[in-house]
Amino acid sequence: MRRLVLSLIISVIAALPSARAAEKVDLLLVLAADVSRSVDARKFQLQREGYAAAISDRRVLEAIQAGRNGRIGLTFIEWSGFGNQKVVIDWTMIDGPKAAQAFGDRLLESPRSFADRTAISGGIEAAVAQLARAPFTADRQTIDVSGDGTNNAGRDVTSARDEALKLGITINGLVILSDQPLPWNPEHTNPPGGLAKYYQDNVTGGPGAFVMEAKDFNSFGEAIIKKMIAEIAQAAPTGRQAALPPR
Structure with a gap:
């Protein structure tokens, strides 16, 4: 009887998601989006719509x-200023159109998290923390940082x-390049040498x-499609970009 009870307990535990081995995926990808105050309401909406469309794009799904x-x-x-980082959509397995569409729909329905300063360092730290708790395993882990300015808060x-x-x-x-520098801090969105070089360095x-450029928020959607394909396929992207050597 004891053996039977023990066997049943082991079977139940083994059936729990936390007890099973994490499922293998080809890539763990954190999309880390800048929602600092230089990103106004129009830019924010274009950014959200660009990500949602890219995730379910046929080319991305094929990759x-x-x-x-x-x-x-x-x-x-x-992410925005110091201490302002939020998971908008938790870890999700994307394995086809249905999952991709659901992810994009949830993204479009979620409210904006912040509108503070620009702590890229905080965004990276939050992304690293999410990778550490991912319910899947992968040989590759990537953080995809999008932003329109330099780090001006946090460490x-x-x-x-x-x-x-x-x-x-x-x-x-x-x-995301800005045609009009911020009047109160022009070098935030247009640093010496350009924002792409700032990100490279x-x-x-x-x-x-690599670093890719979207000439403005209106071209963000196509840029993120190219970027996600490159990340998923681990290939150099096409278009306006600068490949980086390993550090």
Whole structure:
């Protein structure tokens, strides 16, 4: 009788999600979006719509399904000033159109999280924390940082980046260029040498890391499609981009 009870207990425990081995995916990808106050309501909406459309884009889904496992783990976080980071959509397995569409729909329905300063370092730290608690396993872990300005809050962004790189995480960047510099701080969105160079020097790194540019928020959607395809397929992106050597 004891053996029977013990056997039943073991069977129940083994059936629990936490007790099963984590499912294997081809990539763990954190989409980390800047929602600082330089991103006004129109820009925010364009950014959200761009991400939602990209996730369910046919080309992105084809890249996902071409992988060894045919699926990726995806989560979406928003970040702004110091201490302002939020998981908008928790880890989700994307393995086809249905899951991708549901992810995009939830993203469009979720309210904006913040409108504070720009702590890219905090965004990276939050993304690293999410990768550590992912319910899936993958040989590749990538943080996809999009933003329209330099780090101006929280700790030094290069320290946060370097700590992530030591964990084997790749950080890619999608910079959103601004035609009109901020009147109160023009170098925030238009630093010397350009925002793409700032990201290359301070934010991105890891094997195959790259920075892509969206000339403005209106072109963000197509840029994020190219970027996600490159990340999923681990290939150099096409279009306006700068590939980086491993750090």
